Amino acid sequence: MFKRAALLYKLTFLFLFTCSIQYAKVVDIVFLHMNDVYEITPLEGGKYGGLSRVAELRKQLLKQNPNTYTVLPGDFISPSALGTAEFEGKRINGAQMIDVLNTLGLDFAMFGNHEFDYKYEVLQDRMDESKFEWISSNVYHDQNGLRQSFRRIDHPIPQYVILKIPSSGKKMVRVGMIALCIDVNKQPYVYYENSVDAGKRIYSEIKDSIDFLIAMTHLTIQQDKELAAAMPEIKFIMGGHEHFNMYVTQDETIIAKADANAKSVYVHHLLYDTKRKKLKIESELKTIDTAIKNDGATSETVNKWVDRAFSGFRSKGFEPNEIVTTLNEPLDGLEINNRFYETNLGKVIGEAMYSVSRNSTAAIFNSGSVRIDDNLMGEISQYDIIRTLPFGGKIIEIEVTGELLLKILNTGIANRGSRGFLQYYGIQYDSSSVSWGFNGHGIIETDTYNIAVSDYLLTGMEQNMSFLKRDNPGILKILEPQADDKSDLRNDIRLALIKYLKEKK
Structure with a gap:
């Protein structure tokens, strides 16, 4: 009887001790990150790239963690070879990219400098066709000096989003995300706000509503570093523009960029400790190659646009x-x-x-x-x-x-x-x-x-x-x-x- 009582006491003590030091829940938020994507089909004889493979990878990640977001920090509707072909009397002009990315399940995109290669009416069509959300923190539609956010059919493009990820009970981890674009494609219908000024302005507005801030950017790596130095509040930058992968730090901010045309993508795990309010970032550069099978629905959409574009090229003598x-x-x-x-x-x-x-x-x-x-x-x-x-x-x-x-x-x-x-x-x-x-x-x-x-x-x-x-x-x-x-x-x-x-x- 004494031994049983002693064992019960030990177990009770261990339970109470464990409860007193239990760790807070660490929430894993996953970002599938690709940038500067102009090709919907694989490259190098089918060895690398291909958005059907990216779609399959996304499905795998979502099965493992429903808190997975797919992002594309700019440069995708232009320039592309298929986009130069004509279909039904008009140039495709990036419509194939929107359709494929819709099928793939893209969550968020932003402007890159090449989104402004087209006339305003073409860009507006592409935005209206999108099922994913665009974010633009420093780029505005300039209408004869009247500067407003670009709009889609039913709403203006937001300057930021706040992702709310379930933690424990009714609590949420709140992630603020902004999107900042380089100002090199100066079309008459576009106005650029200074990236750092825009970032600081938005952070001041939302800082009390978020647990931490991240950014999508389409800037040079030097501009990314300058942004991180000026805004240490940005914990993580998912970038584009350079076309080759890099993973660098500026002070305590991590800056990541994948290879263009989805030859590689980054899979980022943002691990947030809800008790200590600490963020840890773990990233894997994933090569997109024949080891990843093709998603069927995305492949069908890809093949549809390849057939349309090739027919258009033939009409022009190719x-x-x-x-x-x-x-x-x-x-x-x-x-x-x-x-x-x-x-x-x-x-x-x-x-x-x-x-x-x-x-x-x-x-x-x-x-x-x-x-x-x-x-x-x-x-x-x-x-x-x-x-x-x-x-x-x-x-x-x-x-x-x-x-x-x-x-x-x-x-x-x-x-x-x-x-x-x-x-x-x-x-x-x-x-x-x-x-x-x-x-x-x-x-x-x-x-x-x-x-x-x-x-x-x-x-x-x-x-x-x-x-x-x-x-x-x-x-x-x-x-x-x-x-x-x-x-x-x-x-x-x-x-x-x-x-x-x-x-x-």
Whole structure:
């Protein structure tokens, strides 16, 4: 009897002691994070990427934890190869991305700079078609000076959201989320508030209504770091814009970015201790590859849009499935290389431009026109060419003074790391002497030169090249392709590249 009483006493004491020191509930909030997604199908011959695989991963995560949110911090309706095709008399213009992301089950998205590639009416259509929520903390619709939040059909786009995740009893963990976009695409219908100012303004408004603050951003990594330094209240940043994965800290703020086109995604676990009010973040960079099966419903939506786009390309003289050539050595289309260095792909595109020109001695185009962010290897189809140069565009020949040509080329060097970095063919650059030339002869300011350029370069819209417009006095002559002559491949740089690669077999 005494032993039983002693055992009962010990068990009672242990129970009471355990209750007195019990740990508070740790709430696990999961974010599936992808950014800068322009392709709905897999890349590199089907090895990597593919939104059907992302959809399947999302389903798996939701089974494990219903408190899972899928987010996309900008750049998805443009630019994409499929979006340039026509369907039912109109360009698709990103409609395929919205439909696929709706099927996938995306929860939250934000503006990236490329969302403003289109006219306002196109962007409005895409927002209205979305089943997911958009968030915009620092970007406004500018209507002749009247600045208001962009709207969807039935409500304005919120400047923030507060996620409420069940904890214990009736208690909730309240997560504030803002979305801040870089101000590089300055369309007349868009107004940008300073990112830090917007973040501080919103935090001041909601700080008493949240347990902690996180952000989606579409900023450069340097801007992300500056934001984190100015706003330590932001505990976690899920970013985009750079196109390659990174996981860095600024003071106590973690900044994460995945690889573009869903080659990889991040799975973030935000573990919040409700008693100590402490947040711990655990992240896994997940490669999206053949190890993940395709979600059936998403695959159906993907295939629907591929069929529609390919039909549109055929109506414009392309045969997307035709094999153009077989490459034994890869052509480097990776953005991290094409925006920093002269690449073999840049040389091939430049030579293709030169090959169809009438009297040019060299060719120049902006690296930002190359959007494939992939290596071209093995069998190359016409669709691969379309993916490489989704914007297409004409090849324009100009007679230009040496003074202006040098300004163009030096600005291209100054743009290293951005879309305005120039790729070229037929021109030599000596970095040691910072000099330019043709066939061993330097460029002379008072001489004139015939150069083939992509038509976009003459709009003045390229980075730091507002001076480069058709009315620049340094441009002496402009030779346009014959618009009604289908044999004039200068009408579309992609057709010029297809011809060049076929002839080089």
